[in-house]
Amino acid sequence: MILVSLFQWVINQFPGSEGQFFLSLIVGIGFILCEWVLWRLSRVAKREYPFRLVNVGLLIASLILIGVSGSLYVVIWEQTHQAKESVKALGAVRRTGFQIVLTLGVCTAAYVSAGMVDRVIDRLLQQTEEITRHQGKVVSRLSIIGVYVVGLLALLSVWKINLQGLFVGAGLLGAVIGLAANETLGSLLAGFQLMFSRPFEIGDWVQIDEHEGIVTDITIFTTRIETFEGKYIMLPNDVVSSSTIINIGRKGRLRLGVEVGVDYETDPDHAMAVAKEAMKGIDEILTVPSPDVVLKQFGDSSVLLELRFWIEKPSSRKKWRAVTAVVRAVKLAYDREGIKIPYPQQEVLAREEAGGFRVVDGESTVTIPEQDRGISSNR
Numbered sequence: 001m002i003l004v005s006l007f008q009w010v011i012n013q014f015p016g017s018e019g020q021f022f023l024s025l026i027v028g029i030g031f032i033l034c035e036w037v038l039w040r041l042s043r044v045a046k047r048e049y050p051f052r053l054v055n056v057g058l059l060i061a062s063l064i065l066i067g068v069s070g071s072l073y074v075v076i077w078e079q080t081h082q083a084k085e086s087v088k089a090l091g092a093v094r095r096t097g098f099q100i101v102l103t104l105g106v107c108t109a110a111y112v113s114a115g116m117v118d119r120v121i122d123r124l125l126q127q128t129e130e131i132t133r134h135q136g137k138v139v140s141r142l143s144i145i146g147v148y149v150v151g152l153l154a155l156l157s158v159w160k161i162n163l164q165g166l167f168v169g170a171g172l173l174g175a176v177i178g179l180a181a182n183e184t185l186g187s188l189l190a191g192f193q194l195m196f197s198r199p200f201e202i203g204d205w206v207q208i209d210e211h212e213g214i215v216t217d218i219t220i221f222t223t224r225i226e227t228f229e230g231k232y233i234m235l236p237n238d239v240v241s242s243s244t245i246i247n248i249g250r251k252g253r254l255r256l257g258v259e260v261g262v263d264y265e266t267d268p269d270h271a272m273a274v275a276k277e278a279m280k281g282i283d284e285i286l287t288v289p290s291p292d293v294v295l296k297q298f299g300d301s302s303v304l305l306e307l308r309f310w311i312e313k314p315s316s317r318k319k320w321r322a323v324t325a326v327v328r329a330v331k332l333a334y335d336r337e338g339i340k341i342p343y344p345q346q347e348v349l350a351r352e353e354a355g356g357f358r359v360v361d362g363e364s365t366v367t368i369p370e371q372d373r374g375i376s377s378n379r
Helices: 002-013 017-045 051-076 080-091 094-127 133-158 163-180 182-197 237-241 268-280 316-337
Strands: 205-208 211-218 222-226 232-236 245-247 253-262 292-298 303-312 356-360 363-367
Touching: 017 051, 051 094, 094 133, 182 211, 182 222, 182 237, 205 222, 211 232, 222 237, 232 237, 253 268, 253 316, 268 292, 268 303, 268 316, 303 316
Parallel strands: none
Antiparallel strands: 205 211, 205 245, 211 222, 222 232, 253 303, 292 303, 356 363
């Protein structure tokens, strides 16, 4: 009633085209304000309800506003008769209108179903640890694509499009793509194999052939590794799946070994006990499993011991911190106990001079000592 009274007042104040212009301006401003209110309400509603459902509601409300605004413009500009004629003309093609309505319904259903599938998979991921986050995303995307494919087939059925020719064309196109993109398809299949066989996950410390680093991303085509030098390496998944993969930190801990040699005159049991005691007070290594020392082999100038210890959540930085701490602690402990860590030595002695190389009258002469003299020569 307020809107009708406003229209009548404007028409009385501004008769003719001026009044129609002002009324059209009022309708346009009202439409913009209503859309702004709907947008603000949708932001609040998305906190409580699924965002896809809110988007569908926003779309329906916007369509209603458009219809109401359009009807008001028809009334304002006195185009009612032409509108009725247009409606009658549309009645002749109501089958097409019905198909359009079904198309909108199928698109809405596919959109909402994709959102529901995404939410269901997300809840399953929160309840299980058997599927990684990355695998869940892949499954979610494939499921959403499947929903949209079903929706597309439903739309083709609504518009009665012959699918036989489409399937034949798709088969030929698939054969051409398969021949042209053999390596890409190989990487794609290898990507799915890696995602579900799970030889490594994002964040794992791995060694793939000569490449070593932290896995930062796994896609259906490539695997990205960040080396400890800060380099990023992109490896095709077919190369990764056919290579030797060493997952260094899969169980969350890593055993390291450091060799140290002691003098042959040192009691090996005493050297082992001192090293083991020195490693007990190091914060960078685990106490369980406890560090250990074993006799490894006889060296050229020493008996080799191997210091074995474990670190938690292994990384390159933790590895070298632990190795540095162990070497420092054992070296200081051996110095306190007087245990010698020998190293290879080479002694160079000068030969006693008994003639040697001389220059006589502009000619070189080599004089060989008597003890080595078998043959002498002058040049």
